[in-house]
Amino acid sequence: MSQAGKIARRTFLIGSATIVGGVAFGTYLAKRAIPNPLLQDLADGEAAITPYVKIEANGITLITPRADKGQGSYSIQASLIAEELDIDPVTATISPGMPGPAYFNSAVLQEGVPFPAYDQGAVAETMRSFMAVPAKIFQMQVTGGSSTVPDSYIKLRMAGAVARETLKEAAAQRAGVSRTELKTDAGRVILPDGTQISYVDLAADAATIDPITDVTLRDPSEWRLLGKVNAKRLDMVAKCTGTEIYGIDYAVEGMVYASVRANPGIGGDLLSFNASAAEAMRGVQKIVPIKHGVGVIADNTWRAFQAVNAIECEWSAGPYPASSIEMFDILEKAVDNEDMYDHRQRDEGDVSGALERGEVIEATYRIPYLAHAPLEPMNAIARVTNTACEIWTGTQIPLFIRNKAAQLTGLDEEQVFVYVQPMGGSFGHKLEMTHVEQAVELAMAVKGTPVKMTWSREEDMTHDYPRPAAVSRGRGKVADGKVDTFDLSVSQSALTPNWFGRLTGTTIPGPDATITTGSWDQPFDIPNYRVTGYRAPDMVPVSSWRSVGASGNGFFHDCFLDELIHAAGVDPLAERIRLCLDDASRKVLETVGDMSRWDGSTPGENRGRGVAFCMSFGVPVAQVIEVTKTDAGIKIDKVFCVVDSGPVLDPTNFEAQVFGGVIFGLGHAMNAELTYENHAPQQDNFHAYEGMRLYQTPVIEVKALSNASKIRGIGEPGVPPAAPALANAIFAATGQRIRELPLNKHINFV
Structure with a gap:
């Protein structure tokens, strides 16, 4: 099937679609069709419409597109979906998904309206609602401004509710009963006679019917997960036991390691450099000039740090006052x-x-x-070939990274894949992407080889915005x-x-x-x-x-x-x-x-x-x-x-x-x-x-x-x-x- 055939149904405001023998459910509040990240890598005949819920033969995946930098973002997004879907989020796979315009943040720009927050009159509220338009136009898939919950509160609960009711309809048609007679619990539809059918078993049936979009969200008095004092963040065990894999921990087979030095006056140029000492150091594989600086590719991060600091650099003055x-x-x-x-x-x-x-x-x-000074310094893995660019990094702006990488490599945006990783802190630091641009530059110098670029603490502090x-x-x-x-x-x-x-x-x-x-x-x-x-x-x-x-x-x-x-x-x-x-x-x-x-x-x-x-x-x-x-x-x-x-x-x-x-x-x-x-x-x-x-x-x-x-x-x-x-x-x-x-x-x- 052509790409046009794959995307023919993506104009649904709320929809379900077949995905690898399963079904996806999702919602977005927009009238114009928006490209769906799940269209990437689909086989012929498959489709997907802005999903937040995927149900496949091997289980349920909840898509949580707002990044987690330690604030519990993945956990609360998953709970919002799971509350309406009637599942325990611990039993699901939690994924940020691939970035895409469908995941724009409709709340992040509301702080910019010329009305104080305590003014909730008609004019002020209309203006706030309107701010979703530029957020959509500029593809603001951004995590920031304390906007994750305001943006997700209705949207993700709706996604869970639509999925729940559509699965109930699939079960009703299979059993020959009315959907109103059915209940759900713990990832199963319960028939009037007590028979339970798992969501996974119903996924293929659900993919063949029109989604049930006329849903009512549950009253907070009925909540099982939200608002409960004993709620446990989904990442607590991993973080308390040291087993969480942050961006800086992530590894790709066959990767090399790199670090950089850029002009300490941000925006200033590198006039010249002498890398003879660095080239003679153990483990150094390549010296690569980059925008505003120079990078070293080596066989481990420490050797890259040592080598890049051994390069003698002549810098131009920074483009701002010196002191x-x-x-x-x-x-x-x-x-x-x-x-x-x-x-x-x-x-x-x-x-x-x-x-x-x-x-x-x-x-x-x-x-x-x-400075932002999070514990985890800036880092990214990039692999560039003639047909694709892959990036693994912790970021609050994945779609902006995708677009910038496409510009740097000359590839189409659809050929760039950003795999968002958990972050070891940010405080706004990872609203930037200079480090990713540098990683892509280095990866272009060794095409086909993944390059893990890490800033030293000193580079991170001096090149913070x-x-x-x-x-x-x-x-x-x-x-x-x-x-x-x-x-x-x-x-x-x-x-x-x-x-x-x-x-x-x-x-x-x-x-x-x-x-x-x-x-x-x-x-x-x-x-x-x-x-x-x-x-x-x-x-x-x-x-x-x-x-x-x-x-x-x-x-x-x-x-x-x-x-x-x-x-x-x-x-x-x-x-x-x-x-x-x-x-x-x-x-x-x-x-x-x-x-x-x-x-x-x-x-x-x-x-x-x-x-x-x-x-x-x-x-x-x-x-x-x-x-x-x-x-x-x-x-x-x-x-x-x-x-x-x-x-x-x-x-x-x-x-x-x-x-x-x-x-x-x-x-x-x-x-x-x-x-x-x-x-x-x-x-x-x-x-x-x-x-x-x-x-x-x-x-x-x-x-x-x-x-x-x-x-x-x-x-x-x-x-x-x-x-x-x-x-x-x-x-x-x-x-x-x-x-x-x-x-x-x-x-x-x-």
Whole structure:
């Protein structure tokens, strides 16, 4: 059969199709036909329509296309399907599937609409729904923005329900009974007389009938898997026993090993190199010039590391200022500079008029560049032949990788196969693909041989696309014991256009909302309220970091609000509650007060407590942090954290994600920064880029609320309030107002 014959039925919105003697079920919310990844490698006469469920003679496979970087993504996606399909996901094969446009993320762009998340009016909701269109056009098969659950919550349950009802129909036709008389349980259809027929046995019959698309999703009161405290992530045993196979562990028969060195000034060129010493080293097989650098192919990774470092390289200067001092000077000049104006999504009352009258409170804040620094450095295996390119790597952007590899090799996109692997962390790092481009370049130099390319830790740190550095200037006023005027300006280089341009070569026009995300969209009703973003010139190429714009703006916004509240002479928590205009957010603040027994009193001599709030990714989060001032420095004693992300699908994992977000946020606030000299970061390994130490970790209490009307993701929202809550607590304990991160530049921690 021709390829056209294979794809003739892929316009079904919900469908089933024969696959290797079995059946596939799937859904996608789109009107135009989208190519289906399962069309690759099908035999003549077979077809597949956007499947999330495959049932074959050897069992059931659940397709979980959002990548897993340690946050439990595969597990929750599988559970969403399995809940409706009536199977235990432990009995199924879990696979990310092959990348394809059908798996676009319909929720990932919703953060970019010009409406705060607490605005759920008709216009705002229509705009959010519309964001699925560019996500589809740009084939945004992306894992990020805490969007996996919002994107999958209905979609994957529908896939499971359609599969279940179609299998019941197949059983009904075989038994000569009505489908309404049948039940399902544990991967079987149960007939009225008690006879059980396995899904596997019914797969071939199901492939011959039209799918049952008129399905009703089960009420949460009927759930067996979702929302249960005893739910166990599917990857826990492997990760606890050290048997998980991450991308860096994966092996392909006959592969060689490689590493690279690129210009430490990202984007700069390699002018010349002398590889004579490297060529003489044991195990070295080939020296390969690559874009912006040079690579070594050897017989193991360690020898590749040693050899590539032995190459003498002459680099051009990086295409941005050489030092952090120069970069911050640019950011300082950009803030409040009308020539750098980018956007203003919040402008209420008469801020300019209010600031012309009476005493104005002013403060300037700074945050540094931050590396992602996951435990697993960048790595990829690539094999290139004249007819195909295969790539094995952990990635959040598999379809972008497929398209880029096609460009590099000159192959058709259909000839590129990306096999997504579990990731040993990311925090946004694996939203990039420079390492994959390098692996493909190396593989093209030894066609037919798989090349496993691994970055050294030093290469990983110095060639990270970091979280942007930024400067913020706050001006405000208080009146009658209340916050009256709040004016915040933020300057940083563009993030989203920078990232999207690297992936696609396409420039995104218009403003970059990430400059002020986490500051303009906070649910407070201040009489005169303005937040403005200023777009500094591009400097170090930057990228998304866990909680993106809110990672820094949460610090800027809440710390300056805390300064104004202190100037007004009122209680920090009470004033935030008074200003709050969103019911769910107000309840979060009230609950964190109850948890921490906040009564406005001082917790004791040399002790302090700070409160902070940030809504990010639609999730309101409040934290109270208690600290003690010692002779040696600040000790963080306890953190209380309240979160409302709507219905909680996995309570155990929810708590773990919030714990991790708090520790991640605190560790970076305390210690971490990238500083630049000669265009390169000075911090090139973990010894120079410390997180929070185990002995410094406080007691953390987490509480989930479910007052919000929508279900949200939880991987990132726990991060933004941590830094301001800590800074506010330090002020309460010491009287020292610190306006720059990391805090250890101004105070010690014990």
